[in-house]
Amino acid sequence: MTGTPTISGSSGLQPRGLGERGGRPPGTRASRKKDPADVEQLAEHPVSLRRIAGLFRQHRFPLAVVTGIIVASSLIGLVTPFLIRRLIDSAIPQHNVSLLLELVGAMLIVTVVTQALGVVQTFLSTRIGQQVMHGLRTDLFTHLQRMSLGFFTRTRGGEVQSRLTNDVNAMQTVVTDSATSVATNITTAVGTAIAMVVLSWRLSLLSLLILPPAIWLTRRVARLRRTIQARAQRALADMQTQIEESLSISGVMLAKTVGSGPALSARFRETSSELTELELQSQMAGRWRMGTMAIVFAAIPALIYLAAGLPATGGGMSIGTLVAFTTLQAALFRPVLGVLNVGAEVVTSMALFSRVFEFLDLPVTIDDPEHPVPIDVATARGEVTLTGVRYRYDGADRNALDGIDLRLPAGAQVALVGATGSGKSTLAGLVSRLHDPASGSVAIDGVDLREMTLQDVASLVGVVSQETYLLHTTIRENLRYARPDATDAQIEAATRSAQVHDLIEALPDGYDTLVGARGYRFSGGEKQRIALARTILHDPRVLVLDEATSALDNATERAVQLALDEVSRGRTTLTIAHRLSTVRDADLIVVLDHGRIIERGTHESLLAAGGAYARLWDSQRRVGMPVG
CATH class of the missing domain: 1.20.1560.10 (ABC transporter type 1, transmembrane domain)
Incomplete structure (x- = not known):
């Protein structure tokens, strides 16, 4: 032995x-x-x-x-x-x-x-x-x-x-x-x-x-180690959140403009110190027990x-x-x-x-119907009709829209104006079926949107909003996002209509230029015109412009407005406007207040009526907002 x-x-x-x-x-x-x-x-x-x-x-x-x-x-x-x-x-x-x-x-x-x-x-x-x-x-x-x-x-x-x-x-x-x-x-x-x-x-x-x-x-x-590791994971999650928020483009811009860099560094240092201490505790946790176990195993x-x-x-x-x-x-x-x-x-x-x-298992509240009505997008006229429309957001104490009856003839230019919270964007969201009305109907060419496939609705309705979203890829791929099979010639035609082709061609890499995270490489007006070109490629019969120029300066707004006029030609257009100067030539102007239509008519007829639209026009003129 x-x-x-x-x-x-x-x-x-x-x-x-x-x-x-x-x-x-x-x-x-x-x-x-x-x-x-x-x-x-x-x-x-x-x-x-x-x-x-x-x-x-x-x-x-x-x-x-x-x-x-x-x-x-x-x-x-x-x-x-x-x-x-x-x-x-x-x-x-x-x-x-x-x-x-x-x-x-x-x-x-x-x-x-x-x-x-x-x-x-x-x-x-x-x-x-x-x-x-x-x-x-x-x-x-x-x-x-x-x-x-x-x-x-x-x-x-x-x-x-x-x-x-x-x-x-x-x-x-x-x-x-x-x-x-x-x-x-x-x-x-x-x-x-x-x-x-x-x-x-x-x-x-x-x-x-x-x-x-x-x-x-x-x-x-x-x-014992698991308890400490759980705390360490939470500290690590906090650190990752700080990194994500502070070192993104928006976070860096905010920090530089408000001078919060030192405070952010101090906060990060504190989190990192806590994580270091927890890692030390994790390694030393139960050391005497492990020594006892080593003796047992021996x-x-x-x-x-x-x-x-x-x-x-x-x-x-x-x-x-x-x-x-x-x-x-x-x-x-x-x-x-x-x-x-x-x-x-x-x-x-x-x-x-x-x-x-x-x-x-979450329910899909907006989905394709079981038996959709077949739609020929190529021959659609684009007439939009809202009948008895009511809508209320979850948790709200009143309707965002209440009893809306509105007809947008095919090819017409219709503008929605009103104070913030009057229901303009909600109405636009119903036309593009981002929401469904609680009662009433929204129809295109006589067909309720709920009877169409979501793909047909998306093909019929295009949306250009104030918050333009560009992908972190090339300009060409951003444009093809709306139409993957678009040829280079079709892309160029769309950018010319959107008044942005010359700008793109002047870039060193042209259409292969990376737009950067969220499009920060371009100004607001440039991003808006690229988005318009994308919408032109999409070629919808109905166009929704949700305050597409409200965040732009006067000069840029005029450039984008020229592009919008080009894009809107021949399409049914619903424009949500903050500056009344951009909609004075609309075929119909609709004034909303607390979810109801209180006025409708042309620019001249509404001014002559001396109602809410006329007062809004006068108030913008008094503060120096361009109205001519």
């Missing part, structure tokens, strides 16, 4: 992981408890296992193959200790070279086979996980595209992005790693326990006495050796059997701990599915 420690020490008695950073014992990283946030998420939005299983229904065969590989790999891996026992007890003492070569060769074959099976398992499980996540990701993106504007106004943009990217990516880890890990741990733990009993039932009983306190200590340390083989050497418990055990047993015992801790963590893993996994399904 004098040589036993040397032989057994080389066969892996020391559990893996004690040499990792911070002396983390094996399994600590996987040890978990249920996150209260996950439990709360599941309580609010339960998820059925049947629904999750449905995601994998079309992958039944590869899943069965993966399960078979996991079981086979775990069982094959248990052969090695028995090969070691025979090698130590028979081949080496008897100098049996042929048997020695057979056993060594078998050990190598076991390693090669298990590794090869591991490669196949990783490939299949990753492919299944990626395919399932691809389906979920695209379904969620498509569903969110169909949500109404109200959803996006009441939901933080970061929350939408997090569920679409972070949660789905985390689910992929659950599918490819956690699920296979649970199956592997269960199979390995059961197989290892059986093999240990086969080798020595007496030493197996001793291991059962030692294992529980070791697992308890490991889980205590893991839970004592386990010593106690096994002691039991094997005593006549009452050893029972004439051979050295090979002892080494094989200690090898199995050292490998048992990790899968057992993994099995104990199944509950927390399941809650975490289910919470991730719950968060994604929660968004997928």
Whole structure:
């Protein structure tokens, strides 16, 4: 028995992981408890296992193959200790070279086979996980595209992005790693326990006495670290938010213009300092417990050796059997701990599915009708009719629009004017079906918008708003966003109509110029004309101009107005105007007040009537706003 420690020490008695950073014992990283946030998420939005299983229904065969590989790999891996026992007890003492070569060769074959099976398992499980996540990701993106504007106004943009990217990516880890890990741990733990009993039932009983306190200590340390890590994650999230807000183009401009740079730096320094302290606490948390655990792990083989050497418990055990047993015992801790963590893993996994399904289950309030009316966009006239329209925003105490009856003849230029909050933009949103009326109807060429497909509505109605949005790509691709199949000639014709072709041609890269984040490379008027060119490519029969020039200076407004006049020619145009000078030539001017039409007529007739429009005209003239 004098040589036993040397032989057994080389066969892996020391559990893996004690040499990792911070002396983390094996399994600590996987040890978990249920996150209260996950439990709360599941309580609010339960998820059925049947629904999750449905995601994998079309992958039944590869899943069965993966399960078979996991079981086979775990069982094959248990052969090695028995090969070691025979090698130590028979081949080496008897100098049996042929048997020695057979056993060594078998050990190598076991390693090669298990590794090869591991490669196949990783490939299949990753492919299944990626395919399932691809389906979920695209379904969620498509569903969110169909949500109404109200959803996006009441939901933080970061929350939408997090569920679409972070949660789905985390689910992929659950599918490819956690699920296979649970199956592997269960199979390995059961197989290892059986093999240990086969080798020595007496030493197996001793291991059962030692294992529980070791697992308890490991889980205590893991839970302590988890609490600190949760605080660290919150601090890291705060830091990321500060970076995103402070170092975006808008954030940098705001900081420079109000002189908040030093305050932002101090705030960032404070958050970074907190994160540093938490990381230190995380590494030092439970250090004395880990030291105790290291002693326990070192004592386990010593106690096994002691039991094997005593006549009452050893029972004439051979050295090979002892080494094989200690090898199995050292490998048992990790899968057992993994099995104990199944509950927390399941809650975490289910919470991730719950968060994604929660968004997928949101009702689509504005959707295609079951039996849409076929629309020939090419021959549409563009007559717009609003009949008895009422609309109220969620949570509002009064209607934003109340009893609107309005007809926009095909090709007519109609203007909406009125004070802020009078309902102008709401009415425009109904015409483009960004909202549906609570009662009444909005129709184009006699067909209610709710009876058309959303694609037909988008083809019929184009919108140019005050807040021009340009993508962070080239000018050419920004224009093709409205019409992907547009030729270069069509793009150039559109930019000429929008009075912006010469500006683009003067740029070093022309149409291949990057517009920059949110179009900050261009002035407001330049962005507006690029957006107009995009609308011209879209070629709608009805054009909605929602205060498209209100944020521009007088000179720029005149340039954009020329482009608007060109774009509006031959189209039914609904213009929401703040400056009355831009709509004085409209065929019809409609005055709104608190969601009701209080006046309608031409510029001259409304001035002659001396009502609300005339008073608004006079007030703009008195403050020097151009009206001529």
